[in-house]
Amino acid sequence: MSTDTTDDPIRIAFVCVQNAGRSQMATAFAERERDRRGLADRVEILTGGTRPADGVHEEVIAVMDDVGIDLADRTPREITPDELRSCDTVATMGCSTLEFGGVDAAVDVRDWALADPDGRDLEAVREIRDGIEDRVAALFDEFSDASGRSH
Known part of the structure; x- marks a missing residue:
C-alpha cells in the first residue's frame, strides 16, 4: 500500500491514557474541523x-x-500499536501515552503537554478545552495548506 499518493486520506490519532478527557475533546474538535473544511473524504x-x-x-x-458538542454517548476505547503505526500524525496529550512504543519514525508524533482535566473545576477544564481547540485548528491549517499545494 502506497502512502505517498494525494488520494490517500490523512490519518490522525488523538491519544491519552484513559481516552476520557483531552483526547475525546481533540477528536470532537477534529471531527468538527474536518466537516467545516469539507475534508470528510x-x-x-x-x-x-x-x-x-x-x-x-x-x-x-x-x-x-458549552460549545455545542455532545460527548455524553462517547465511550473510551483502547488504541493499538498497529493503529498508531498507520497514522500520519499522532497527537498525545502529555501523559506518556506511547509507553508501548512501536510507532515508527515515519509517524509525526506530537506531545501537546496538556493538563489532565479529570477532577478539575469547570473553569480550568474550559481553559484546557480552548487550548485543544486552538491546537486542532492549527493542525488542520497545516493539512489544508499542504493539500492546497498538491492540487
Missing part, C-alpha cells in the same frame, strides 16, 4: 487510550456541551 480520525476509562469525564462532557 481526506481526513480519517482515530482516538484511544492505553488504559481506557469506563466513560468520558463528566466535567469534559459539561464544557464541551
